Amino acid sequence: MGALSSIKFEGYTAEELLALPVGDFDAHVFADDALVIEIGSCKLLGKFSTNRSRLVLELAQIDGGGEGVLPALASLANKVASARGLTEVEWQVHAVHCATPNLKLRRVLERRGFNVCELPGIGEVYHQVTNLGQPRNTTNASS
Numbered sequence: 001m002g003a004l005s006s007i008k009f010e011g012y013t014a015e016e017l018l019a020l021p022v023g024d025f026d027a028h029v030f031a032d033d034a035l036v037i038e039i040g041s042c043k044l045l046g047k048f049s050t051n052r053s054r055l056v057l058e059l060a061q062i063d064g065g066g067e068g069v070l071p072a073l074a075s076l077a078n079k080v081a082s083a084r085g086l087t088e089v090e091w092q093v094h095a096v097h098c099a100t101p102n103l104k105l106r107r108v109l110e111r112r113g114f115n116v117c118e119l120p121g122i123g124e125v126y127h128q129v130t131n132l133g134q135p136r137n138t139t140n141a142s143s
């Protein structure tokens with residue numbers, strides 16, 4: 001079992017989450033409210049939604065982690081999007097103007113191809129839109 005497969009999301013493995021009935025999963029995760037979730041040793045404040053053909057992950061605060069939480073979350077997001085017939089995953093990470101910046105997080109985001117851009121109604125974020133299987137960086141929200 002690899003490190004990524006051993007990371008748990010609120011006590012569930014990725015496989016257990018994906019096995020939940022779609023209605024139960026969606027009612028909890030896509031409830032239009034910000035959620036505080038634990039992923040491995042990380043506490044994450046985020047909001048998750050769908051917009052047309054896109055799964056949107058808006059991450060406001062990420063504390064801890066370091067054991068591959070972002071790759072694990074990316075893998076889960078891609079699988080959730082694919083299972084729902086969505087073709088893109090959009091990341092909006094509010095880590096640009098933190099009072100206490102996490103420099104390691106910034107390096108990881110930049111290494112993974114995220115760009116800093118201004119999104120209308122959201123502000124300046126690390127941003128990336130991934131076509132399932134192929135990343136595409138954007139600088140505006142209309143794409």
